[in-house]
Amino acid sequence: MVLSKDTNPAFSVYHIGALLLHVLQGRDHREVDFIEAYNDLNSIQSVSMQLYMFAIDWLYVLGIVDLGPKLSIRKCF
Numbered sequence: 001m002v003l004s005k006d007t008n009p010a011f012s013v014y015h016i017g018a019l020l021l022h023v024l025q026g027r028d029h030r031e032v033d034f035i036e037a038y039n040d041l042n043s044i045q046s047v048s049m050q051l052y053m054f055a056i057d058w059l060y061v062l063g064i065v066d067l068g069p070k071l072s073i074r075k076c077f
Contacts, residue, residue: 016055024075034071
């Protein structure tokens with residue numbers, strides 16, 4: 001389940017995905033290093049690697065990001 005009534009909304013895939021989009025929009029380059037984006041996201045809100053990867057998966061399913069070469073995230077917007 002993507003949303004749960006027992007989970008803090010700040011730790012939902014939707015919220016983390018929105019924060020990640022904010023991080024990606026702030027970049028001039030189309031591709032962003034996977035770990036660098038994770039560190040930037042953690043400067044906004046502390047997020048586990050597992051939740052970060054779930055958010056990337058969610059954005060990938062929506063067609064908003066794609067995986068680039070050498071562990072990078074490619075913006076599709």
